[in-house]
Amino acid sequence: MLDRRFLLRGSCQGALAVMGLPFLDCLLDSKGKALAASGRPLPTRFSTYFYGLGLTKQLWVPKTAGKDYEVTEQLKPLQPLRAKINVFSGLRVAVDNNPNYQHWSGVGASATGISPTKMSQFDSKTIDQQVADVVSRGARFKSVAASCAGDARQSYSSLGGANTLPAEVSPLSLYTRLFGPGFQDPSKGDWKPDPQVMLQQSVLSVVADDRKRAMQELGASDRSRMDQYFTSVREAELQMQAELQRPEIEAKVAIPAAPEEMACNNALPNLRKVTPLMSRLAALAMATDQTRVFHMSVSEPGSQIFIPGDSLGYHQSTHEEPIDPLLGYQPRVANYNVYNMELFLSYLQELDAIPEGDGTLLDHCLVYAFTDVAFAKIHALDGIPMLTAGSANGRMKTGYHINGDGSPVSRVGLTAQKAMDISLESWGSGSMETKSPFTELLV
Amino acid sequence: MRKYLVLALSLALLAAGGAAIAAAGKSPAAKSEIVTLRRLTQEEYRNSIADIFGAGIEIRGVFEPTIRVGGLLAASTSVLSVTPAGFESYTRMADSIAVQVTGEKLRSRLPCTPKSPAAPDDACAGKILSHYGLMLFRRPLTDDELKSRIALTHTLAARQKDFYAGLRYGLASLIQAPDFLFRKEVAVPGGGDQYTLEPYSRAARLSYLLWNTTPDAELLTAAETGALNSDAGLKKEVGRLMASPRLEVGMRAFFNDMLELDNFDTVSKDSLLYPKWGVAIANSAREETLRTVIDLALTRDGDMRDLMTTRQTFINRSLAAIYQVPFPFSGEWVKYEFGPQAGRSGILTQASMLAMFSHPGRSSPTKRGVALMDIFLCEPTPNPPNNVDFSIINNTSGPLKTVRQRLTAHATNPVCASCHNHSDPIGLTLEGFDTIGGHRTRENGELIDLTTKIRGQSITGAEGVGRYLHDNPKFPACLARKMFAYARGENTERVRPAALKTAYAGFVDSGYHLRALLKGLAEGPELYSAPPPAPPSGSGGKVAMH
Known part of the structure; x- marks a missing residue:
């Protein structure tokens, strides 16, 4: 246990300095090592991304596996970054002896590898927090969460139980948390503690x-x-x-002025405005090492996103829109699926827009995108779509479609953590416990 | 497991619980138990700070979200903790409050002036810190707690050559301490098998229930002297708190929780279909309902069952637009009575309840039914069964125009019907009102059918269902149960009926007056009782967060 008084004394032989110059010198001395270390590789960042209500199987699952899969209707929006994305189909969520908590079991299983035993509760830390325990030391925030729909409860990042880590609810609140009081601008030359x-x-x-x-x-x-x-x-x-x-990272970014207060809710036009802004701030947060772990959500499970004028909205549509007998799926729901992929792309594009080292921020990230269901109409879980993006500083191959062939969804989580250099043998529990990452993706 | 056997009293409890122990005639070696640890709600925090430090303190910051457990946010306060983002906000708020309290503008309010404003003054700092410490922790500070704060204040005052600059940090350390942010409720043996809250915990439970704020000086004195654990002393304090106009603050907080009015924070409506909707209307709708409840319960001392049927309400200009009634008034809020033909029935047909439990673009008998059954009858609807094949309902049907037609389709599937028959009938009677609470007779051109059957009884429209709920003894019983659970921070579903018996009988005898219920609860031993501590289970072991 660290001596608490150590902090009080700081690094200046017990002299609690307040303003004095000698103290500052002292602090800068102690900083020498860190400065010397600034030439080391960039940290690998980890981000989870949540969107509700899955995708339409007939429209998103590519016919063939591997790198040359032909693009499908619902993956088309991701095409601009296809080479940096992996798509996982054929994954299984096993609820084992628990009920299928509708719109929840899939969230819990994807985020923890464990079938939830209670509605709206996680049975362990979520994957982002497990990763944060290992990678976040030294960053200003251990993790940050944001909700594009403006609801602090729309966070699927948790230390376990019912207590989720509250999400920032607007670009302004996210900006203030990151770049308000306490922020040390790494690009400023005249930095002082x-x-x-x-x-x-x-x-x-x-x-x-x-x-x-x-x-x-x-x-x-x-x-x-x-x-x-x-x-x-x-x-x-x-x-x-x-x-x-x-600050250690010499980020080639400028911190913009604070965004204005804006409407953040489930209306799609608002989400289309808010998501890119939130995403840009998330990207800046990671680029400036404010945090290495970011959780972004665009909706709750059972997404309440709606297009103004559509009185059903997304979630109601999944249950009430008839399956078109000719098409074999629900056309309006399929449109909402695509809007979700477009929003996801806007997140990735912001990460990819920041140059870093020999690539972009996205290349030094691993983004883990998950959802609540495979087929929303009947709350089916098998075949729940999983996506990852970024090559985790070169540890993860990208551009692939992986057919999971009925293996548990926890394999993606295990693979992601392996790519994050986290030493663990297995992940998940019950029949989702796995020791088999997708080794073909790991470098 | 909330009960936990402890072998020795801490210093804090020796100080705090001494009177109770004496009153119970036990030796000082008697055991105590921590019954609950309740995180302050946003309103409790704000009200407490305002009462402790006086008016004019600005509190800016984000509070952690709460969740509903058994129909009440209050119950989640005994489940949730403080996350890193939450603490970050608490620590900032604490500092900002301390800056204001020690600032030049307000420092004359402090209970002591230092010998020199430019140097430490431990005696003066001790006086200030123990004064506010008592108010913040709702019990006297222990020696260690006080000493560490005086030391911090001293060091930082000396370094900065400013007494108040040091005091700022001493105070801030109290305002972000777990002993302020959590209400720790402690029970001691109370005669027989039962345990009962020690006086300071009693004071806090009483004060937050009735005033939604921290105990005032008088209540803390009644705790210090042990008076609160005598019948006469308790009655005196209950009488005093209930006679105060601040009772309204406490009851607003309770009904805001019970009626789930916090939902308005995240309700969004389709602006194309319902351009009238906006933040102003949402706030007005919440206020309308609270005014109606307080008027009936406290101002008129009325029969609480009338909440289901009264046509009296309060409206302002924006609500008048929703209700399509004239507003020829210059004031902001006026009392208004709907005509007998308006089809309105109590708070059931207020914009608040109708809008909160609807979809953005359309009404939802299921959502309304589920909410009303849960809120007013304490009958939660079970979760839908696993992997229901909804295609049975949807695919074979042609275009269904009304919600009723779509819902009736559920009846073809017995699995769906088991739950929808529970929730939908009540909801269907409210179909005469759209998603923001406006009156209508047709949906998509089709005349709306407002008839339904609830447990064999034929019921028509909002007035019919209002009368049904008014006459249903489950409604006042549910209200009493929620009040009890709210006061204790526990799950409504776990309240033992026996604990409510006396208070409920008084409620019924009074003609369902809220004050009678409150008084019966607040004066009764049940509100403060706790089961004896369970024997210690196998120690160690990793603890799961639940």
Whole structure:
């Protein structure tokens, strides 16, 4: 256990510096190492992306596997970045002994590899948080979540249980969190640590000191809740430590002015405006090492997206629109599926628009996109679509269609974590426990 | 497992629970248990800060979202914790509040002035910190808690040569502490097998129930002296709190939760189909319902069952547009009574309930039915069964014009019918109102049929269903159950009927007056009782978050 007073003393032999120049010198000294290390490879970022209601099987699953698959109707929107995307079909979600919690079991299974035992609860940390535990040290935020539809509860990033990590609800709120108070612009030449941060650290230190007493006498579930509170305090401390460091990444980006307040809801025209803005901010956040783990959602499971004038909307359409006897699918639902892929593309394009090293930010990312169902009309889970994008700093081959052949959806999660250089043998539980990543994709 | 055996009292409990222990005639070695740990809601936080530090403190920040458990947000406060993003916001808010409290403008309110504003003054800092510490933690600070804050204040005041600059951080550390952000409710042996809340926890439960804020100085004194754990002392405080106009604040918070009015934060409507809808209307609709409830429950001391049938309401200009009634008034809100022909029935037909439980572009008898059964009768509709093949309903049918026709198709499938027969009948009677609460007689050109059968009873339209709910004893019983669960932060479904018996009988005898119910609950031992701690289970073990 770290001596809490260590933080109070900072790195200047116990002298709590407030404004004094000597203290700043001292801090810069301690920064020497980090500066020297700036030549090391860029960090690999991880992002999850959630969209609701799946795709239409007849229209998205390519006929052949491998790199030369012919593009399908619903994958067409992703065509501009096809070479950086992997498509996974034929995956199975096993609920085992649990009910199929409609619009939830698929979310839980894709995000944790575990069939949920309760509605709206995750049975473990979600994959982004599992990855964040390993890769986030040193970034300002361990992870950040955003909801393009403007609902803080539309976050499928969680430390387990019912408590999800709240999503930022507008471009402005995301901007303020990332680039508001506490932000250290890496492109600024005259960087100085903010002395205020040191003072705030000493407050956190006093709060954290109460941990032992606060945990006493609590029952098991309350203990774990209190533990989560103190974990959050610890993360705030790490965040402040990061704010005292000179930013390491020499990002070739400029931080734009704050966006205006705008309507963020389920209306498609608004989503089409908000998603690219949120995406750009997410990209900037990762490019400037504010965070290495980002969760983006465009809707809840059972997506309530609607086109103004369509009184049914997306979710109701999946249940009420008849299957066209000639086409064999629901045409209006199919349109909504395509809109979702277009929104996803807009996210990826923003990541790909930032040049970094010998490629783009997207090349140094692994984006893991998941949904709640395979066939929304009947809440079917088998064949749930999975997509990844980015080559994880060269660790993941891209441009493939993989036919999972009925293997569990958790294989994609395991593959993604292997690509993130996380050492684990297996992932998932019950009949979705797997030890077999898609090795053909791993470099 | 909420109950947990503890072997020794902490310092905090020795200080806090001493009076209760004396009152119960037990030795100081008696055990205590932590019954609940409840995260403050946004409103509880805001009201508490305003009451502790006085008016004029600006609170800017994002609060963590809540979820509904057993129909109440209040129940989720005993389940949720503080996430990193949430804490980040709490720590910022705490600092910003402390900056304002110690700023030049407001510092004259502090209970002490330092000998010199440019140097530490431990005695003065101690006085200020223990004063606010008591208010924030809803119990006296322990020696350690106070000492660490005085030390922090001292160090930072000395470094900055500014007493108030140091105090800022001492105070901020209290405002972001778990002891403020969570209400920790502690029980001690209360005679017989049962445990009962120790006085400070009692004070907090009472105060947040009735006023939705932290206990005031008088209530804290009643806790300190142990008066709150005597019948007479408790009655006195309940009487005082209930006589205050602040009771309205507490009851607004309760009904906002019970009626699920927080849903308005995320309701969106199709602007092409319903161009009238907007934030102003959403806010007005929520306010209309709260005004109606408070008027009936507190101002008129009426029969709570009339909520289902009354034609009296409050409207403003934007609601008048939805209801298509004239608004020849200069004031903002006026009392309004719908005519007998308007087809309106209590809060069932207010824009709030009709709009919250609809789709963006169309009404939904299922959503309305599910919500009303859950909110007013405490009868949640089960989740749909696994892998229902909805194609049975949809594919063979031709174009179905009304929602009723589409829903009736469910009846052909017994699996669907089992749930839809539970929720839809009530919802179908409200089809005379569109997705934003406007009146209509036709849907897509077809005349709307407002008749239905609920448990064999033929019912027509909103007035029919309003009367049905008014006369259904499950409605007042559900209201009482939710109030009890709300006060205790527990799942409505787990409330033992026996715990409510006395208070409910008083509610019925009074003619269903809310004050009678509240008084019966607040004065009764059941509200504060807890089962004895369970024996310790196998220790260690990893704990899953639930």
